[in-house]
Amino acid sequence: xxxxxxxxxxxxxxxxxxxxxxxxxxxxxxxxxxxxxxxxxxxxxxxxxxxxxxxxxxxxxxxxxxxxxxxxxxxxxxxxxxxxxxxxxxxxxxxxxxxxxxxxxxxxxxxxxxxxxxxxxxxxxxxxxxxxxxxxxxxxxxxxxxxxxxxxxxxxxxxxxxxxxxxxxxxxxxxxxxxxxxxxxxxxxxxxxxxxxxxxxxxxxxxxxxxxxxxxxxxxxxxxxxxxxxxxxxxxxxxxxxxxxxxxxxxxxxxxxxxxxxxxxxxxxxxxxxxxxxxxxxxxxxxxxxxx
Amino acid sequence: xxxxxxxxxxxxxxxxxxxxxxxxxxxxxxxxxxxxxxxxxxxxxxxxxxxxxxxxxxxxxxxxxxxxxxxxxxxxxxxxxxxxxxxxxxxxxxxxxxxxxxxxxxxxxxxxxxxxxxxxxxxxxxxxxxxxxxxxxxxxxxxxxxxxxxxxxxxxxxxxxxxxxxxxxxxxxxxxxxxxxxxxxxxxxxxxxxxxxxxxxxxxxxxxxxxxxxxxxxxxxxxxxxxxxxxxxxxxx
Numbered sequence: 001x002x003x004x005x006x007x008x009x010x011x012x013x014x015x016x017x018x019x020x021x022x023x024x025x026x027x028x029x030x031x032x033x034x035x036x037x038x039x040x041x042x043x044x045x046x047x048x049x050x051x052x053x054x055x056x057x058x059x060x061x062x063x064x065x066x067x068x069x070x071x072x073x074x075x076x077x078x079x080x081x082x083x084x085x086x087x088x089x090x091x092x093x094x095x096x097x098x099x100x101x102x103x104x105x106x107x108x109x110x111x112x113x114x115x116x117x118x119x120x121x122x123x124x125x126x127x128x129x130x131x132x133x134x135x136x137x138x139x140x141x142x143x144x145x146x147x148x149x150x151x152x153x154x155x156x157x158x159x160x161x162x163x164x165x166x167x168x169x170x171x172x173x174x175x176x177x178x179x180x181x182x183x184x185x186x187x188x189x190x191x192x193x194x195x196x197x198x199x200x201x202x203x204x205x206x207x208x209x210x211x212x213x214x215x216x217x218x219x220x221x222x223x224x225x226x227x228x229x230x231x232x233x234x235x236x237x238x239x240x241x242x243x244x245x246x247x248x249x250x251x252x253x254x255x256x257x258x259x260x261x262x263x264x265x266x267x268x269x270x271x272x273x274x275x276x277x278x279x280x281x282x283x284x285x286x287x288x289x290x291x292x
Numbered sequence: 293x294x295x296x297x298x299x300x301x302x303x304x305x306x307x308x309x310x311x312x313x314x315x316x317x318x319x320x321x322x323x324x325x326x327x328x329x330x331x332x333x334x335x336x337x338x339x340x341x342x343x344x345x346x347x348x349x350x351x352x353x354x355x356x357x358x359x360x361x362x363x364x365x366x367x368x369x370x371x372x373x374x375x376x377x378x379x380x381x382x383x384x385x386x387x388x389x390x391x392x393x394x395x396x397x398x399x400x401x402x403x404x405x406x407x408x409x410x411x412x413x414x415x416x417x418x419x420x421x422x423x424x425x426x427x428x429x430x431x432x433x434x435x436x437x438x439x440x441x442x443x444x445x446x447x448x449x450x451x452x453x454x455x456x457x458x459x460x461x462x463x464x465x466x467x468x469x470x471x472x473x474x475x476x477x478x479x480x481x482x483x484x485x486x487x488x489x490x491x492x493x494x495x496x497x498x499x500x501x502x503x504x505x506x507x508x509x510x511x512x513x514x515x516x517x518x519x520x521x522x523x524x525x526x527x528x529x
Contacts, residue, residue, distance in 0.1 A: 023437070023467060030433070031356050034426070035363055042367035049374035056381035064388060172370070183363070194355075198348060198437075202471050209478040215485065228348055232441050239448035243482060246454055246527075250489060253520050257496070260513040270503040276496035283492050 017192050020199035028191030032184055039180040047173055054169045061161045065154040201229040205236050215290045217244045247287055254284040342431050344438040353430040357423055364422065368415045375411055379404035440468045444475050455527050456483045483528060490524040493517055 018024055201223055211218050220240050223233050258281060261267070267274035343349060382404055386397060440462055447459060459479045462472050497518050500506070506514060 020470075022470070026467075027352065027433075031359070034356065035359060038360055038363045039367070042364060042371065046367055046370045046374060049371050049378065053374045053378040053381065056378050056385070060381050060385045060388070063385060172374075176367075187359070194352075202468070206471060206474050209474055213478040213481040228351075229345075229441070231345070231347075232445055235445040235448040235452075239451035242452035242454055246486075249520075253517060254493075257513045257517050260510045264505070264508070264510040266500070266503075266505060266510065269505065270499065273496075273499045273503045273505065276492075276499040279492050280496050283489050287489070 017196050019196060019203045024192055024195040024199050027195050028188060031191050032187045035183055035187055036180070039176070039183065043176045043180065046176060047169075050169050050172050054165050057165045058162050061158065061165070065151065065158060068151040068154050197226060197228045200224065201227050201233050205233065208236070208240065212240070212243065215286070216292055217247055217290050218292050244291065247291060251284060251287045251291065254280055254287070258284065342435045344435065344442040348441075349431065349434040349438050352434050353427060356430055357427055360426055361419070361423060364415075364419045368419065371415065372408065372412055375408050379408055436465055436467045439463065440466050440472050444472065447475070447479065451479075451482075456486055457529065486524060487528055490521055490528070493524075494521045497521060 204223070208218065208220060217240070220237050223230060227233075258277065261273075261277055267277055383397075383401060386400055391397075443462070450457060456479065459476050462469060466472075497514060500510075500514050505511070
C-alpha cells in the first residue's frame with residue numbers, strides 16, 4: 001500500500017456539496033422556506049399598501065388639476081347626496097369616512113363638513129347692481145388664457161403622472177420579486193455550503209468508522225479548513241487513538257507471550273495448549289495487519 | 293385517644309422525620325441524574341440542556357433569526373413607508389381642498405399619524421414574537437442534531453479511555469440516525485472483535501493452567517496475560 005502524506009488536503013468541489021441530503025436539505029430548505037414565506041406575506045402586505053398609496057396619489061393628482069382655474073364644472077366632485085351607509089354593528093352612526101372621523105365623534109354627532117368646489121371663474125363676475133332684478137343665469141366667464149393654459153398643461157401631464165405612479169408601484173413589485181428570487185437562490189447556495197461544513201466532518205468520520213468496523217486502524221487526518229464540528233472530530237480522533245493503543249497493547253502482550261511460549265516449548269506439552277497458541281498466533285497476525 | 297377517630301393526612305404533617313426523609317429525597321434525586329449513555333431510563337430533553345454545541349447551534353439559530361429579522365425589518369420599513377406616503381397623500385388632498393378647519397385638519401393628522409404609529413408597534417410586536425418563536429423552534433431543531441453528536445462524543449470519550457460498553461438507542465425525534473447507526477455498527481463490531489480476542493487469550497491462559505505451566509519467565513508472562521484479559525473484560529463490561 002502506498003504511503004500517503006500526513007498533510008494530505010481534500011478540496012471541496014461543487015459536486016460533493018450534498019453529502020448528507022437529508023440533513024442538509026432539511027436545514028437549508030427550512031431556512032429558504034421561512035424566508036420565502038416571510039417575503040411572500042410581507043411582500044403581499046407591501047403591495048396592498050403600495051396599491052392604496054398609489055390610488056390616493058392618482059386621485060390627488062387628478063383633483064389637483066380640477067382645482068386649477070379653467071377646469072370645467074362637469075369634472076368637479078360634488079358631495080354625495082345619498083344617504084350614508086348603514087353603520088356596522090358597534091360602530092357609531094355617521095361613522096365611516098375619511099381618516100380623522102370617528103374618533104372625535106364619540107357621544108355627539110359631529111357636523112360633517114360639506115366641501116363645495118365652486119367655479120373659480122365666478123370670482124370675475126361683477127356683482128349685480130340691482131338686487132331686485134332677476135338673477136342672471138350664471139355663465140362661467142371664460143378664463144384668462146394663462147390660467148386655461150395651466151389647466152390644459154395639467155390635464156395633458158395627467159396621463160404621464162398617473163403612468164409614473166403606476167410604474168412606481170410596478171417597480172416596487174418587481175424589486176420585491178427580484179429580491180425574493182435572489183435571496184432564495186443565495187440562501188439555497190449558502191445553506192448547502194454551510195451545512196456541508198457540518199456534513200463533511202460527519203462523512204469523514206463515517207469513512208473512518210467503516211474502516212474500524214472492517215478492522216483497519218488507519219491514520220486519521222485533520223479536517224479541512226473551514227470545517228465545523230472540530231470539537232466533535234477531536235473526540236473521534238482520541239477515540240480512534242484509544243482503540244489503536246489498545247490494539248498495540250494487545251500486539252505487544254501477545255508477542256511477548258508467544259515468544260516466551262516458543263522458548264519454553266509450550267506446544268509440545270499439550271495439544272490443547274498448542275491449539276490455543278495457534279489461535280493466539282492467528283489473532284496476533286490479524287492485529288498486526290490491522291495497524292496500518 | 294379514640295380508636296374511631298379518623299386521622300387525616302395534612303400537608304403540614306408530611307415531613308415527620310426531616311433527617312430521614314430529606315436524606316432519601318436527596319439520594320434518589322442525585323442517583324436519578326444519570327448520564328445520557330445510561331440504559332436504565334430514557335434520557336429526556338431538558339431546557340437547560342438545549343444548548344449542547346454552541347458553535348453549531350448558535351451559528352444556525354443566529355443566522356436564520358438575523359435573516360428573518362432583516363427580511364421582516366426591510367419589508368416592514370417598506371410597508372411603513374407606503375403607509376406614510378398614503379397618509380401624506382391624504383393630508384395633501386385635504387390641504388388642496390383649502391378647507392379652513394384647523395381642528396379637522398389636526399384630527400385627520402392625528403388619526404393618520406397614530407395609525408402609522410400603531411402599524412409600527414403592531415409590526416414590531418409581531419416581529420419580536422416571530423423572532424422569539426423562531427429562536428425557540430430553531431433551538432429545538434438544532435438540538436436534535438447536537439444531541440446525537442453529544443451522545444456519540446461521550447461514547448468516543450469512553451472509547452478513548454479504553455472502554456467499549458453497550459451503545460443505546462437515540463431519543464425519539466433525534467436526527468442523524470444514519471450516522472448514529474453507522475457508529476453503532478462500528479462500536480458493536482469493535483466490541484465483538486475485542487470479545488473474541490479476549491476469549492482467545494483466556495483460552496490460552498486456561499489451557500496453560502490446565503497443563504500445569506506456570507514456572508519461570510513463561511509463568512510471569514502468563515500472569516501478565518491473565519491481568520490483561522481481566523482488564524479487557526472490564527473494558528467490555
